[in-house]
Amino acid sequence: MARFLTLCGAGLLTVFALQPALASVEVENFWLRESIPGQPNGAGFGKFVNSGSDDRVLVGASSTIAEDVEIHRHVRDGEQMRMEAMDALVIPAGEEVVLQPGGYHLMLMQLQRPLVVGEEHDLVLIFSDGTTIEVKVPVKSLVDSSSRGHGHRH
Numbered sequence: 387m388a389r390f391l392t393l394c395g396a397g398l399l400t401v402f403a404l405q406p407a408l409a410s411v412e413v414e415n416f417w418l419r420e421s422i423p424g425q426p427n428g429a430g431f432g433k434f435v436n437s438g439s440d441d442r443v444l445v446g447a448s449s450t451i452a453e454d455v456e457i458h459r460h461v462r463d464g465e466q467m468r469m470e471a472m473d474a475l476v477i478p479a480g481e482e483v484v485l486q487p488g489g490y491h492l493m494l495m496q497l498q499r500p501l502v503v504g505e506e507h508d509l510v511l512i513f514s515d516g517t518t519i520e521v522k523v524p525v526k527s528l529v530d531s532s533s534r535g536h537g538h539r540h
């Protein structure tokens with residue numbers, strides 16, 4: 387056990403290599419929102435599916451495109467919605483947790499450069515048990531083409 391803890395301290399890559407397939411959590415349809423000019427931070431969304439019999443707890447994330455990645459949620463503050471950082475996001479056993487605009491999201495703090503539609507960026511999701519999931523995440527447009535489209539209605 388002591389040896390395992392030491393390896394954990396040695397870095398995420400080591401942990402990832404040791405535990406490639408134990409994760410009972412799967413990620414679906416993760417995407418990053420394209421940057422608005424002048425906006426220093428980015429946002430990421432997607433779905434966690436926990437098919438296992440244990441709760442899983444997301445405790446952090448990282449990406450080479452951002453200085454840091456925080457777990458956020460929107461909370462109502464009087465008439466306003468504001469964002470709040472969370473230490474952890476629980477994905478209960480057998481359940482799904484969706485990250486979406488206006489709700490839970492990953493906040494990519496201090497982007498190295500703006501997020502452009504068509505790009506893909508790496509994202510590492512870190513769980514409380516030391517396991518990680520690494521995904522390639524596409525950047526998508528702010529305007530959802532399915533809802534706005536080009537308006538062929540008459």
Ligand SMILES: [Cu+2]
Pocket residue numbers: 458459469470491492493
């Ligand atoms: Cu946020």
